[in-house]
Amino acid sequence: MTDRKDELAENLAKVEERIAAACAAAGRPREEVTLIVVTKTYPASDVRILSELGVRHLAENRDQDAAPKAAECSDLPLTWHFVGQLQTNKVRSVVGYADIVQSVDRPKLVTVLSKEAVRAGRELGCLIQVALDAGDGARGERGGVAPGGIEELADLVARAPGLRLDGLMTVAPLAGEYAGRQQAAFERLMVLSTGLRRAHPAATMVSAGMSADLEQAVAAGATHVRVGTAVLGVRLGLG
C-alpha cells in the first residue's frame, strides 16, 4: 500500500469507529447511517483510493473542482453529492455528474435543476438545505432556506420533472440561537424532517453532521453524515 492509502485507511477506520459508537449509543443500527466523504480540495487520486477502500458516497462543494474530478473518476462505482452553494449558471455542469444535490434553497434553482435534469435525461435527487439561523423569508449566510420556506420548496421539487425529493440537509449554524448547540440544531432538523415526511413520505434523508459533530448528528437521527477533514486531513486554504 502507498503511504496515502495507509493514511486514508487509518482515518476511515477511526471515522467508522466513531459512527459505530454513536449508533450504538443511540440504539440505532449501523446501517441507518451512510458516510459521505467530502473530497473538496483533494485530488482525484484520493477519490480513487477511497473507492478502493470501499467508500461509495463522495461530496464536493465547488463545481470548478468537482467537474474534472468526477470526470476522472467516472469509471468508479460512486454516488456524487453536491453540497455547496449553487449558482444557476453552474447547474448544467453539476447535473452532468451529481446524483444528489443537497443544497437546494430557492425556487429559481429548482426550475433550472429540473430543466437541466430533463435535458440530460436524468433523475436528480434533491435535499432542501435548511438554514436554522435564518429569519423567515431569508436565506442563511452559507446558503439554505429558513425553516418556514421548506414546504414551498419541497412541493416545487416534488412536482418538478426530472427531480426527486429525498429529504433535508443542514450545516450546524455558527450564529444565532443554535451557535455551539449542534445537537439541538440537529434535533430541530429532525422535527422539520418529520413534518416534511407527512406530505412527502419518501423524503427520508436527513443529512447532518461533519467531522466535528457527527456524533451529535447520529444521536439526533441523521441518516447521512458528511465528513471531510477527519478522513482526508486538514484542508489548506479555502474549501
Ligand SMILES: *Cc1c(COP(=O)(O)O)cnc(C)c1O
Ligand atoms: C466541507 C463540508 C463538509 C465537511 O466538513 P469537515 O469539517 O471537513 O468534515 C460537510 N458539509 C459541507 C456542506 C461542507 O462544505
